[in-house]
Amino acid sequence: MRILIVNPNTTASMTKTIAAAAKAVAAPGTDVMAVTSLMGPVSIEGYYDEAFAVPGMLAEIAKGEKGGAQAAIIACFDDTGLDAARALASIPVIGICEAAVATASFIAQRFTVVTTMERSRLPIEHLVERYGMGRRAKVRAADIPVLSLEDPASNALERLRFEISAAIRDDRAEAIVLGCAGMADLAAQLSAEFDVPVVDGVSAAVKHAEGLITLGLTTAKNGAYATPVAKPYLGMLESFSPAEPLKV
């Protein structure tokens, strides 16, 4: 099995963290291809960054599918561009937020997502609602920049611990979901510290992707995810023009 994981921000070091988390849980026969988007912001913090991360991410999805990937994962907790990717690709595509909340829903009735910046809280709340978990999950922000997760000198981990404590005590969270791809390496450690299940979306998505491949399931194409209509796209750079991957 070949699974593509796209880091839709342009920070290659974060892709390494993501790839490591993915490979740690991949089945023996699974080939994990982790790529960094070539275009867009170095971190995705809020709606504006999301918007500019989508074209580059879609280019990687198209390239990866052509290269033989059987499923794709978008490794940003905003599930950036997930709907567009599903329309584009004929392989299944999974977002790490939806992967994480589906997984958490199997082991807990109430859980809390802890994300990075306050400006990402409502977008994720909106996703959680859309994925049907609005009554079961809360969202908290630790008020830490995404890239501070890579900086051992920052107080990011401490802030994260503070919110996890609050979630267990005040939200009565039975489980915690880590709300950023950059936290993918922290799940085991935090689960041990707090003695609750801690779900990381990257590794959860790998297992869901393997599952869909084995089950032979791909995105339904007779509705909202119908293949895009071939048409001119003006003013786009040749290298990432959507027209090209689709061969219109």
Added chain:
Amino acid sequence: MRILIVNPNTTASMTKTIAAAAKAVAAPGTDVMAVTSLMGPVSIEGYYDEAFAVPGMLAEIAKGEKGGAQAAIIACFDDTGLDAARALASIPVIGICEAAVATASFIAQRFTVVTTMERSRLPIEHLVERYGMGRRAKVRAADIPVLSLEDPASNALERLRFEISAAIRDDRAEAIVLGCAGMADLAAQLSAEFDVPVVDGVSAAVKHAEGLITLGLTTAKNGAYATPVAKPYLGMLESFSPAEPLKV
């Protein structure tokens, strides 16, 4: 990996269908243990049958966990006794309805569950609502007895096809979920016939169970699924007394 699948009705031939579907998708290293409950109705059609299927199912869960199972699947689409099983076991437990709708949610925005008897329609609608898919999924009943699925002379398959057609046309379903463990062998065939993704809960649950085992996640125990309090249970047969597996 060792995964227990309990058929909570007492019809062993249906367990064979379930086991075959499970083994067809299990990963190379996975050992699927499919067992038939020793106590309860021969088929589960509605709330009443569910009630009597639970003690026997729980006995199998307890036995299976003791026998080394790392995850358990309840192979009835009513997710019969799922909450009780989660409280009892320390391994993760998955219902095939929740498995199927989570899987379907990754590949379609709108889908329809087609189940057997009308009396099972509202219980499943209620589950779908609880799993957060009330706005995305509809439930239809083909008005066929569960065991007729095993009788080639019945018109069960024809009735199923009729409702799938109606779902695609009238519900604008992008995907179909088969709403009975006894339909586990029909997914590929019906998907090819109707050219939409068709999800079977048994095989979906196997992949989710493997995923949870690999991720090291088990049911949260600090809330609704806390381990049962040791206490006397009166009037129960030795053989399936809940007190025994728990060693109270």
Added chain:
Amino acid sequence: MRILIVNPNTTASMTKTIAAAAKAVAAPGTDVMAVTSLMGPVSIEGYYDEAFAVPGMLAEIAKGEKGGAQAAIIACFDDTGLDAARALASIPVIGICEAAVATASFIAQRFTVVTTMERSRLPIEHLVERYGMGRRAKVRAADIPVLSLEDPASNALERLRFEISAAIRDDRAEAIVLGCAGMADLAAQLSAEFDVPVVDGVSAAVKHAEGLITLGLTTAKNGAYATPVAKPYLGMLESFSPAEPLKV
């Protein structure tokens, strides 16, 4: 009028409390038959206990209906096995949780249910949601074992008072619902203490049952509560076999 009240746990002293509360509000002509289940846990605390309480409760419903009861009440706040009982019986069946929240909805816009143990909080929250009161009612647990309610030396009443205070102050509860059949004798006293209406589900259910009998209304049988299909039930003890009461 003859009304059956089944205490689905096997503690006869609690049945006495329930019977006293029921008789205190029954109309002059009403004959209250309060029975204790012969099988199952001595108290129902969470999903697991519920599962084992259902068969014995159903046996009492069947016996009671045969004995001339015109309506039945399940006197556990989890409304244990209510759906199965409605399918089984041709007389109307009422759960004390649904009875209490319906009654509370006539006298208050916002109210809080105070139950016993934390593990019962989410199951009751789920019931409240199902009964349509999710936006109007909150659920709190006083963290007291069910049977401690019978022990004057315990601090159960004190804990209950603490949560009622919190509900009035923090939830802005206009009324309180007592979330356990074992609290049936406390409504008047607590209402006087806190100067808010306090609703007990047992007595509320008695009045609803009398109402349904007088109105000549019984459970609808053309949907989810259709009479169970006659079929073999394997491995069940003669004494409580569901097959017997139904004469399959």
Added chain:
Amino acid sequence: MRILIVNPNTTASMTKTIAAAAKAVAAPGTDVMAVTSLMGPVSIEGYYDEAFAVPGMLAEIAKGEKGGAQAAIIACFDDTGLDAARALASIPVIGICEAAVATASFIAQRFTVVTTMERSRLPIEHLVERYGMGRRAKVRAADIPVLSLEDPASNALERLRFEISAAIRDDRAEAIVLGCAGMADLAAQLSAEFDVPVVDGVSAAVKHAEGLITLGLTTAKNGAYATPVAKPYLGMLESFSPAEPLKV
């Protein structure tokens, strides 16, 4: 027990139908006082009529409470002025729509309200939603004027039958709720004809009112139903001035 039933429209013949239905189900010791409002429209068909029916209805509530009523019923299916009446009175007040849907919720999972005119459909749908039954109940209008129910020469009953048939067939209604006080005499007959439970709000409200009285429960006064603040009301006729009953 003394129960006040106010017909908030000004048609005395309809009050007779209401009174007969109420008395037919009242307990032996219950004294039913059915009164007709002295002010407002002869029938309540839509929001506008509702608005002018409220002051006269409130005057009757105040008068009735002073006259010893222990509970009051507002006998219009729009539950006209129910919130204001609850603020005004210290006795409990019940609307026949809320009474009917609470009763129906005990005997059916899905039911349909059949009301008179199309313009009343959405107001009732809104009530049903508010009472927490939005997912369980549908509302249909038979397109008949309210007062045609009193005219044997009209086709009102025929239109009603047509919608009940449609509800059972198309909504899969398990029970029917009659959506107008003027239909209070039809429940038994229609239930026999269609072989489903048929709920009339007037008689349901009588039983709920008796229940509340026996339970000693009255409207919570520490929230939305706090007693009105004494203040000048300008331009009101002496005879129905709200200031008077409240003795401001």
Added chain:
Amino acid sequence: MRILIVNPNTTASMTKTIAAAAKAVAAPGTDVMAVTSLMGPVSIEGYYDEAFAVPGMLAEIAKGEKGGAQAAIIACFDDTGLDAARALASIPVIGICEAAVATASFIAQRFTVVTTMERSRLPIEHLVERYGMGRRAKVRAADIPVLSLEDPASNALERLRFEISAAIRDDRAEAIVLGCAGMADLAAQLSAEFDVPVVDGVSAAVKHAEGLITLGLTTAKNGAYATPVAKPYLGMLESFSPAEPLKV
């Protein structure tokens, strides 16, 4: 353009505040006609006051429409009698609560309404839910009588500030909606103090009314807002009989 604003309470000094706020934002060609109801309570605090404010308000709507108004605004935050007014009038009618929350929804994802008295909190919460903002908006009461807003010696403004602070800190409100027509003059000042957008419903309604007039849109009449059926209204004073404005 001619826009009618009805103050449905009978306090003329409050109408002045309302008129000033309306005129301050009206377009050059807009003629604002602000009138005080001739009948009803001097302030509207809860359901009871609402009920008696409606007939007088409707009389003003009818009079204003006859006088050439092209749109009407009901200037009480309970949107008192809005549905009845829409049925009565052929010009569009807007409530200040719905105007304010629609406006707030364009500039903030989460906002808090701060109203006057606790007894108005739930009615407004109910409106907010009905206008589709239940998940986005909270409601707080400052526990101040409506008319205290006109009294510089009261602590009304101080109480208001206290709740706005709490809303920003505890509800994470991004914007504030002032929940009383009597606060119409405070928006700019409070917005500057707290550095968040503050929305006043009166001025918001004026702009929505101008918009509807320009767009040529009026209330739909083929559903819940159909023109009232002509019929006798008994016991009503000549001066405000609803029959008269409608010429039945």
Added chain:
Amino acid sequence: MRILIVNPNTTASMTKTIAAAAKAVAAPGTDVMAVTSLMGPVSIEGYYDEAFAVPGMLAEIAKGEKGGAQAAIIACFDDTGLDAARALASIPVIGICEAAVATASFIAQRFTVVTTMERSRLPIEHLVERYGMGRRAKVRAADIPVLSLEDPASNALERLRFEISAAIRDDRAEAIVLGCAGMADLAAQLSAEFDVPVVDGVSAAVKHAEGLITLGLTTAKNGAYATPVAKPYLGMLESFSPAEPLKV
């Protein structure tokens, strides 16, 4: 007042239709600046086209704000990139879908959006749900390509009429919302034909934009719409780099 309207598809002829509709309702002093995005698809049909329309649309918003616009409108019914635009701009930004449904909510309780292609139906349903109108509005697709609206030889108008008829008859729609900016010139004609209010989002948005400007309200910046954090954006064309307009 200066209002920017961005057509986020790259078809200038459609911008002309949009500009004409906007200018027809703009207040005397309002300067409408209608611009066509320089980058992206010639029409927006589904999620994929949306994704590539956002960067060019954001560039126009930034340019327009710098050029003195006091409010901006995104003239695509998918409200393409609305959240990102709100984060970017300090002036208020309105989508034509949210503008239309807010306007429709003032004049009708139930309404239906009629859009172009089936693949746009669910995205718009999702918006309608988000804007709080999920229970009040339905969405239908006429199965017509967006650009066919500009081709008099197509059957687009006929298809539109067909769905409007169905909406009025089957959805009981009281009003119709036109679900595409390219339909902006059809509202008056269709309203006259079908005798129901017909709302066009472009003109509705102009009036809401004028309202926000007059009220002095701009997007709240202390939450989900906080100004983007300055950071490197890799691989973007100079001409539309988000870094440039923000001067990071």
